[in-house]
Amino acid sequence: xxxxxxxxxxxxxxxxxxxxxxxxxxxxxxxxxxxxxxxxxxxxxxxxxxxxxxxxxxxxxxxxxxxxxxxxxxxxxxxxxxxxxxxxxxxxxxxxxxxxxxxxxxxxxxxxxxxxxxxxxxxxxxxxxxxxxxxxxxxxxxxxxxxxxxxxxxxxxxxxxxxxxxxxxxxxxxxxxxxxxxxxxxxxxxxxxxxxxxxxxxxxxxxxxxxxxxxxxxxxxxxxxxxxxxxxxxxxxxxxxxxxxxxxxxxxxxxxxxxxxxxxxxxxxxxxxxxxxxxxxxxxxxxxxxxxxxxxxxxxxxxxxxxxxxxxxxxxxxxxxxxxxxxxxxxxxxxxxxxxxxxxxxxxxxxxxxxxxxxxxxxxxxxxxxxxxxxxxxxxxxxxxxxxxxxxxxxxxxxxxxxxxxxxxxxxxxxxxxxxxxxxxxxxx
Ligand SMILES: [Ca+2]
Ligand SMILES: [Ca+2]
Ligand SMILES: [Ca+2]
Ligand SMILES: [Ca+2]
Numbered sequence: 001x002x003x004x005x006x007x008x009x010x011x012x013x014x015x016x017x018x019x020x021x022x023x024x025x026x027x028x029x030x031x032x033x034x035x036x037x038x039x040x041x042x043x044x045x046x047x048x049x050x051x052x053x054x055x056x057x058x059x060x061x062x063x064x065x066x067x068x069x070x071x072x073x074x075x076x077x078x079x080x081x082x083x084x085x086x087x088x089x090x091x092x093x094x095x096x097x098x099x100x101x102x103x104x105x106x107x108x109x110x111x112x113x114x115x116x117x118x119x120x121x122x123x124x125x126x127x128x129x130x131x132x133x134x135x136x137x138x139x140x141x142x143x144x145x146x147x148x149x150x151x152x153x154x155x156x157x158x159x160x161x162x163x164x165x166x167x168x169x170x171x172x173x174x175x176x177x178x179x180x181x182x183x184x185x186x187x188x189x190x191x192x193x194x195x196x197x198x199x200x201x202x203x204x205x206x207x208x209x210x211x212x213x214x215x216x217x218x219x220x221x222x223x224x225x226x227x228x229x230x231x232x233x234x235x236x237x238x239x240x241x242x243x244x245x246x247x248x249x250x251x252x253x254x255x256x257x258x259x260x261x262x263x264x265x266x267x268x269x270x271x272x273x274x275x276x277x278x279x280x281x282x283x284x285x286x287x288x289x290x291x292x293x294x295x296x297x298x299x300x301x302x303x304x305x306x307x308x309x310x311x312x313x314x315x316x317x318x319x320x321x322x323x324x325x326x327x328x329x330x331x332x333x334x335x336x337x338x339x340x341x342x343x344x345x346x347x348x349x350x351x352x353x354x355x356x357x358x359x360x361x362x363x364x365x366x367x368x369x370x371x372x373x374x375x376x377x378x379x380x381x382x383x384x385x386x387x388x389x390x391x392x393x394x395x396x397x398x399x400x401x402x403x404x405x406x407x408x409x410x411x412x413x414x415x416x417x418x419x420x421x422x423x424x425x426x427x428x429x
Contacts, residue, residue, distance in 0.1 A: 066118060135160060178202040264278040
C-alpha cells in the first residue's frame, strides 16, 4: 500500500527573504498522484526569476537534514506547471517544499532559498564561511556539494581538507606570537646563515623550504619560490636580481643551501603576468621541496574556491591568512589584469585575526593553499590585497620558460592530486 507524506506545504519566495512573504508566488492544484508531484505556480510577469531559474527544494525531516533540490526550471515563465518525480517520497511521513529563485540578498553566493531551507541567515554573508557541523565544509561549500550543513557528511572533500588544514592549526593560537614563521628574521640570520623556525608559529610544521626568504636588497626582502629543483619564480616589477645574485634555502632540519641565479626569463603574456622564471646554478637537494601547483581539473573539486583560506608570506617572514575570492579569475584586457588568484580579508573571524593587508614591499612573496602539510602555490604577490597572477593559468608558459632555460633537464611544474577526494556534483549550483 502506498503512503505519501501526510503534511505537504509550499513556502514560496521570489525576491523577498521573509518566510512569510510568499505573496509573489501563487500555488494551485497541488497534488501527488502515481508518484508524481503536480502543481502550478504563477507570479507577477514583471518580476521574473533572476536568470530564469526556479528551484524546488524538498526536505523530509523537518528537524534536521539538508534541503535538496528536487527539481530545477531553467527558463521559468509564468504560469508554470510542475510535474516532478516524487517516488522517493513514498513512505515519507512528512515533507517540506520550498520554491525559490536564485536571488542572493546578502551576496554570499548562497541563494536566499537555500539559506532559508537550511536554517541559515539570508541577510548575513558571514554564515557562508562558517562550518556549523564541524565537518570542515563551510556552509557555502555544503551548498556546492549538496551536503547537509548540520550533519558531518563532507569530510572526504578537498574543500573540507583544505579548510581544516588552516583552521585546525589556527585554533588556540595567538596572532601576536604565532604569525612569524622565522625567528630573528632576517637581519641576524642573514649574516650567520642561521634562520630559526618559530616554534610558536601556527604553521611551523608546514614545509615551506621552497621559499627563499633572504634577499635583503634595498630594504625589501625579495622572496623567490622554488618550483623545480633548479627553477624559481620571482616578481618582475620587483626588479628580479641579476645573474650571479645568491639565494638561500633552508631545509626543515635547519640546513642552509646557497644557490646563485644563472639566467632568467620573463613570462610574456597580454595582459602582463609580472612573472619571471630564474634558473639556478645547480639543483637543490631533495630536502628542499619545490612548490607544487593546482591540477588542471581543480574546479571539479574546488569550484571557484570562494571562501577557502589561503596563506601568504610577507617581507617580515610572517605567514598570514586570507580568503579566496577566485582561484583563477578571467583575464581583464580593459583593466590590463591577467588571470588572478584573488583573495579578500577573511569573513571567518579566527582567520581574520591572522590577516594583514599585503603592501608593496611584500611583492614577490608566495600565496598558497595548504593541503594537510603540503603547500600548493597559487600566486606570487603583485598588488592589492593578496592578488597575483594565477600560476595555474600560466603553467604552460612557465613550463615553456623552464624548458627554454634548461632544455636538457626536462623539469616541469608538478601538480598535486586531488582525485582521491569526492568531486563536486557534475552540475555545481
Ligand atoms: Ca545569500
Ligand atoms: Ca547568508
Ligand atoms: Ca560543514
Ligand atoms: Ca555537512
